[in-house]
Amino acid sequence: MTSEIDIGSRAGFARDDGVAGPPRSTGRLGDRLFALAAQGSGVLLLAVMVAIGVFLIWKAVPALQANEADFLTEQEWNPNANPPVFGIAQLAFGTVMSSFLALVMATPVAIGIALFISFYAPRRLAAGLGYLVDLLAAVPSIVYGLWGLHYFNTTMDDVGRFLNAYFGWIPLFGGDSVGGRSLLTASVILAIMILPIISSITREVFLQVPGSHVEAALALGATRWEVIKLAVLPFGRSGMISAAMLGLGRALGETIAVAMVLSTASGISIHILADGGNTIAANIANSFAEATETGRGALIASGLVLFVITLIVNMTARLIVARRKEFA
Amino acid sequence: MAKRIEVSGLNAYYGRVRAIEDISMTIEPRSVTAFIGPSGCGKSTFLRTLNRMHEVIPGARVEGKVLLDDEDLYGPGVDPVAVRRVVGMVFQRPNPFPTMSIYDNVAAGLKLNGVRRKSLLDEIVERSLRGANLWDEVKDRLHRPGAGLSGGQQQRLCIARAIAVEPQVLLMDEPCSALDPISTLAIEDLIAELKSRYTIVIVTHNMQQAARVSDRTAFFNIAGTGEPGRLIEIDDTGKIFTNPSQKATEDYITGRFG
Ligand SMILES: Nc1ncnc2c1ncn2[C@@H]1O[C@H](COP(=O)(O)OP(=O)(O)OP(=O)(O)O)[C@@H](O)[C@H]1O
Numbered sequence: 001m002t003s004e005i006d007i008g009s010r011a012g013f014a015r016d017d018g019v020a021g022p023p024r025s026t027g028r029l030g031d032r033l034f035a036l037a038a039q040g041s042g043v044l045l046l047a048v049m050v051a052i053g054v055f056l057i058w059k060a061v062p063a064l065q066a067n068e069a070d071f072l073t074e075q076e077w078n079p080n081a082n083p084p085v086f087g088i089a090q091l092a093f094g095t096v097m098s099s100f101l102a103l104v105m106a107t108p109v110a111i112g113i114a115l116f117i118s119f120y121a122p123r124r125l126a127a128g129l130g131y132l133v134d135l136l137a138a139v140p141s142i143v144y145g146l147w148g149l150h151y152f153n154t155t156m157d158d159v160g161r162f163l164n165a166y167f168g169w170i171p172l173f174g175g176d177s178v179g180g181r182s183l184l185t186a187s188v189i190l191a192i193m194i195l196p197i198i199s200s201i202t203r204e205v206f207l208q209v210p211g212s213h214v215e216a217a218l219a220l221g222a223t224r225w226e227v228i229k230l231a232v233l234p235f236g237r238s239g240m241i242s243a244a245m246l247g248l249g250r251a252l253g254e255t256i257a258v259a260m261v262l263s264t265a266s267g268i269s270i271h272i273l274a275d276g277g278n279t280i281a282a283n284i285a286n287s288f289a290e291a292t293e294t295g296r297g298a299l300i301a302s303g304l305v306l307f308v309i310t311l312i313v314n315m316t317a318r319l320i321v322a323r324r325k326e327f328a
Numbered sequence: 329m330a331k332r333i334e335v336s337g338l339n340a341y342y343g344r345v346r347a348i349e350d351i352s353m354t355i356e357p358r359s360v361t362a363f364i365g366p367s368g369c370g371k372s373t374f375l376r377t378l379n380r381m382h383e384v385i386p387g388a389r390v391e392g393k394v395l396l397d398d399e400d401l402y403g404p405g406v407d408p409v410a411v412r413r414v415v416g417m418v419f420q421r422p423n424p425f426p427t428m429s430i431y432d433n434v435a436a437g438l439k440l441n442g443v444r445r446k447s448l449l450d451e452i453v454e455r456s457l458r459g460a461n462l463w464d465e466v467k468d469r470l471h472r473p474g475a476g477l478s479g480g481q482q483q484r485l486c487i488a489r490a491i492a493v494e495p496q497v498l499l500m501d502e503p504c505s506a507l508d509p510i511s512t513l514a515i516e517d518l519i520a521e522l523k524s525r526y527t528i529v530i531v532t533h534n535m536q537q538a539a540r541v542s543d544r545t546a547f548f549n550i551a552g553t554g555e556p557g558r559l560i561e562i563d564d565t566g567k568i569f570t571n572p573s574q575k576a577t578e579d580y581i582t583g584r585f586g
């Protein structure tokens with residue numbers, strides 16, 4: 001046997017003469033096992049998702065059929081009444097509004113914290129601050145809820161009165177039933193809750209900014225802030241959008257803290273300082289226990305709407321990220 | 329515009345480790361000075377002390393004097409940012425800003441200097457790209473990403489970016505080491521043109537390149553691992569390559585090194 005053939009069989013080339021037996025390679029088996037395992041998990045995940053989807057729709061449809069109102073536009077939520085009258089409009093509005101406000105408040109602060117920790121703070125302080133921010137993420141949401149209900153709402157009551165008195169001409173801050181258990185209070189609490197995730201992901205992204213980009217900016221005579229503008233933020237842009245979207249996702253789905261803080265009142269109102277407002281997740285938490293069969297179906301239908309909202313948010317984020325892909 | 333550099337008694341450290349020791353030399357304006365020497369002898373380190381880029385590495389510091397036409401770059405109250413605006417730098421690996429277009433890459437330094445007028449920006453961008461011999465290749469796609477160019481084009485883009493702000497000195501750390509022979513020639517031609525207006529310092533491992541492009545050549549060496557790098561000699565390029573005054577230089581350029 002020549003040495004070339006030896007090399008050939010060691011490299012795993014197929015041999016069709018059947019004389020010397022097939023080349024053996026445990027690597028091949030490993031590859032196949034891994035491929036199988038990967039495919040298996042993928043299929044299993046899909047199957048579970050489809051099963052959940054089918055179950056939810058199956059539960060929701062009878063309630064939707066019994067509904068006397070238009071599910072999409074009706075503001076009342078009385079699925080336990082006879083006949084049931086309920087719609088998603090107010091809940092969806094409250095959900096989107098509070099999460100959006102939370103995002104608007106949390107993102108700049110989170111990015112600011114990440115920038116400070118990554119580029120400005122002395123090393124010791126940076127580590128400490130990092131832990132502190134991550135610790136915020138470890139606080140259970142029920143604690144935020146209790147804090148919001150028993151303490152923070154009085155602060156927000158004062159803040160709300162102040163805003164209402166001086167900025168009441170802005171429709172958002174208008175209205176006359178200003179109180180501490182408002183959409184704004186819920187939004188601020190949500191903002192605090194999503195701050196750590198946005199901030200820590202943003203920090204991770206900043207850590208990955210290639211040194212060569214930073215040096216390119218420095219060598220041009222950029223100040224620290226200019227380095228951030230030239231090299232850091234453009235590089236981190238899509239990562240920051242992803243971080244914000246993860247935060248938004250968490251805010252959209254947050255249940256218990258919001259359920260505890262808001263004093264539910266019905267009807268869509270853009271007066272975010274007013275007591276009241278409600279979100280899909282909070283409403284589910286508040287009313288699932290006492291719901292009738294139809295009531296439960298209705299809540300499940302609202303959950304599906306929440307799912308769709310989250311999906312739209314994620315897809316929009318992906319579109320934004322992809323739009324400038326060629327520059328990334 | 330071009331300025332003379334006078335270095336005296338310069339030491340550079342990474343933390344406790346001294347990387348280069350007691351370097352003194354004069355670099356004439358409107359000339360090309362090449363730094364040669366074995367790997368690890370501190371050529372890049374020394375180059376980066378000339379625009380205060382050394383100190384951006386945590387723990388790194390510099391002792392000594394670098395006079396740029398009589399002004400000490402390390403004098404009290406000198407702002408490193410201001411230094412880097414007059415001493416430009418081109419790196420070994422082309423590093424255009426990947427999220428920016430070709431145009432914006434060249435304009436980046438100008439914008440830092442407060443140039444906002446579109447017509448002026450257009451003019452300087454074109455002039456710089458022409459100066460870097462890149463204009464004809466990119467004039468139809470100025471607003472496409474700079475990262476979409478070939479390696480050689482990216483390096484010329486980086487040169488255009490560096491010369492757009494009209495620095496007085498241009499430092500280049502092995503600017504051709506990632507490039508093919510054709511792109512290398514393009515950049516060598518460019519260096520020959522640029523030297524009429526700038527003081528140019530280039531680090532290279534390519535002896536022929538040093539011989540081709542430079543007027544003066546400085547040879548650096550280390551006594552052994554862990555020892556700081558030293559300047560062995562600096563002289564006219566012709567002399568260094570034909571009749572160096574130090575034995576170590578001769579050994580190095582004839583390949584009898586180590
Ligand atoms: N960031 C750093 N931290 C610590 N030590 C460093 C750092 N950069 C370089 N050094 C050390 O300083 C010495 C000089 O390195 P330098 O990069 O200046 O050499 P060089 O002459 O440019 O080599 P090459 O020709 O390989 O580029 C080396 O011993 C190197 O290990």
Ligand SMILES: [Mg+2]
Pocket residue numbers: 371372373501
């Ligand atoms: Mg080097």
